Each structure stands twice: as C-alpha cells, then as structure tokens.
Amino acid sequence: MKSRIISYLIALVLFGFSMQALAEPIAPKLIFSINGITVTAAWTKVPGATEYKLSYAPFPYTGPESIGSFDVGGQTSFSATLWEGAAFYIAVQAGNEQGFSEYSNIKNFTISTIAPKKIGDHYGGGIVFYVNKSGQHGLIAALEDAYDGFQWNNGANKVTGATSDGVGAGEMNTAIIVSAQSINNPFGNFAAKVAYDYSVQDDGSTPCTRSLDEICYDDWYLPSREELNLLYQQKDVLDGFANYGYWSSTEYDRFNAWVQDFVSGDQNYYAKNTPFYVRAIRAF
Numbered sequence: 001m002k003s004r005i006i007s008y009l010i011a012l013v014l015f016g017f018s019m020q021a022l023a024e025p026i027a028p029k030l031i032f033s034i035n036g037i038t039v040t041a042a043w044t045k046v047p048g049a050t051e052y053k054l055s056y057a058p059f060p061y062t063g064p065e066s067i068g069s070f071d072v073g074g075q076t077s078f079s080a081t082l083w084e085g086a087a088f089y090i091a092v093q094a095g096n097e098q099g100f101s102e103y104s105n106i107k108n109f110t111i112s113t114i115a116p117k118k119i120g121d122h123y124g125g126g127i128v129f130y131v132n133k134s135g136q137h138g139l140i141a142a143l144e145d146a147y148d149g150f151q152w153n154n155g156a157n158k159v160t161g162a163t164s165d166g167v168g169a170g171e172m173n174t175a176i177i178v179s180a181q182s183i184n185n186p187f188g189n190f191a192a193k194v195a196y197d198y199s200v201q202d203d204g205s206t207p208c209t210r211s212l213d214e215i216c217y218d219d220w221y222l223p224s225r226e227e228l229n230l231l232y233q234q235k236d237v238l239d240g241f242a243n244y245g246y247w248s249s250t251e252y253d254r255f256n257a258w259v260q261d262f263v264s265g266d267q268n269y270y271a272k273n274t275p276f277y278v279r280a281i282r283a284f
Contacts (some may be wrong), residue, residue, distance in 0.1 A: 018192050025049040025094040026183075028076075029175035030104040031219070032090065033168065033283065035137070041090055042077040042172060043104060044179045049094035054078055059087040060212065066207045078084040105171040107219065117284075120237045124284050125200045125217035129234040130167070130227075139167070141231055141238055142220065142280045145203040146194045149275035152247055152257045154181035154188040159273055162251045165225045168283060173249035174221035176200075191247040195222040220280035222249035225258045225267065227281060232260055244275040 028043040041054065055069040072078050087110040091103040116135025121128045124140045131138035160180040162173040177192035199208040199218035208216035223231060228248040235241050245259040252258055252269035259270045262277075270276070 009204075019095045023048070024099045025096055025101045028052070028092055028094050028104045029102040029179045030090070030092050030107055031175055031255045032107050032109060033173045034111065035108060037083060037086070038079055038081045039109060039111070040077060040079040041107075043092045043111075044175050045076050046094035046101070048096055049101075050074060050097070051095045052076065053093045053095060053100060055091050055103070057089045057095070059089050059110065059192060061089060082111050084111055084113065084202045096135065096213055114284075119234055122204065124282065125202060125204050126282070127204075127238050128229045128284075129238060129281075138284060139223075139227060139230065140202065140282050140284055141234075143238075144240055144279075145242065146198055146278040146280055146281075148242075148277065150189065150194055150247070150278055151273050151275055154185050154190045154193075155273035156184070157255050160251055162249055165250050165267050167230070169226050170224035170249045170281065171219075171221045171283065173251075177222070177249060177251075191276070192222045194248055194278050195220050197247075198280040207235050217282060220248060220282045222228060222278065224248055225250035225260075228258075228260045229265075231279065231281065232262055232265055234275065235262060241279070242277050245270070247278055248275045 014027055025046045025048045028046050030043045032039060032041045048124040049072060052072050053069050054072050055067060057067045089106055089108045093100040093103055111168055114136055117128050117131055117187045119128055126142045128138055129141050132189055160177050162176045164173050174192045174196050178196050198220040199216055201208055202215040225248045228246060241262045243263045245261050248258040250258045255271060256269040257272055260267045
C-alpha cells in the first residue's frame, strides 16, 4: 500500500513537470533604443521559449489589418534601419512547440531628428540631466520621486542577473528585475517596478490617461549605478531630491544592490529589503 502511494505521488510530480514543460511561455519584457534612424528592440529571455515573434503596426494605429509580424528565431534583440518620420508600435511574443505567449508590453516610437538638448532642458516628460556629444541623445529624469521609499526586492531575495552598469544599462536591468521578481508575486511593488510602471504626459506632471490625443511617456526605468551617479551630479539642476539614499538597478549579489547617498554622493550596497527612494529616468 505504501509503495503504491509513493508511486502515485511520483507520477503526480512527473505529470506536473510535464505540464509545466508543455505550457506556453510567459510574455517577455520589451525595451527599445534609437540611434539616428536605426531602431533596436531587445527583450528578456523567457524560460522554455525556443523562438520569438516581433509584431508591428503603424502609429497612430489604423486597425487590425495593419498589424504585421515576423519570426526572429531564438535571438533576444533585433535592429532595423528605417527612415525619417517612421512611426510604429512594436511588441514581441515568446514561443515554443505549444504556441506563443501573450504580447509583451507594447512600445511606440517615431524617428525624428531633434534639436540638440542641454542639461536642464525640460523635455520628454522631465528634465535632461545627461547628453552625448551630439546633444540629440541622453537621459531624462522625472520631475519628482516616484514614492517615498521602496524595497529593491519583492518580498524575497533572489539573484536576478541585473548586474549591468553604464549609460543605458538601467533599462534592461529594470526589465530583468521586473520579470524575475514578478514570477512568484505578480502583484508586489518594488523599486524597479515602481519606475517601470511610471508614466506621465509631456508636461512632466500630468498622469497619462491613455487617450489618443495625448503625448504619454511610459518608458521609464530605474537607473543603473553609473546613471544614478550622473543624476546625483546634476541634483542641483533638477532639485527636489531627498537627503537620503536612492536605489540603482544594479545588483550586487543575492542579498544586496547598489544605492547612492544624495547627501555625500557615496555609493554602497545595501540589503534589498531596505526602503530607499526611487527616481525614474528615461532615455531619448
């Protein structure tokens, strides 16, 4: 009798693993960047996925018949050189032998050559705090902190793999963190998700309503360690920062992530369950 029960339990476990392996994959997290007229889309790698499909539609949207898609194999990024004025929605799906996931978050972009920007300019839903040599690409900070304080983790410590640093690294770090830490608790709130969910209209203070006639910026993220330091260096230009620590998206290890003190400017790693401030940024 005992051996029969054990065999039954083993069969249940194996069946569970089998069903998990045969399930459709979860949706990836999508980000994109623009360099001149070249657009690069990148997304998080999804466990169990063997291929990805990139879909696109004109912006503004003209109807379901305008949606196109193509397979990109197992790669997790795709670049295309377009033209001045090109404007599209894009989304990605993960697939395996059981089918394709739901769409990722949907992004839209417009290819345009902008007048050079400088630090302190009000632009793109916030204030510019870093520009490259051309002045056409850089980083924008939200006008205010997202909230008073949030933990880096989502209730439990785990290695997310979000260890990248440098200008532009925070966006993929944020996507990785949100994907990794939402699996077990999809309704939790934490530093990277607060930044990821932030959205604002062109004036930098009015929340997005998703109406068709508004300009909405919803591609914010938690800055990398280097991006956070660039933000600290311009804190007197932006103003409104707390005399406290701010989270970066750069992970140190399973239990800690990097923080910058906005009084002394020192960077150090702290326990992920410690509440610190969050200031979202975005790239242009």
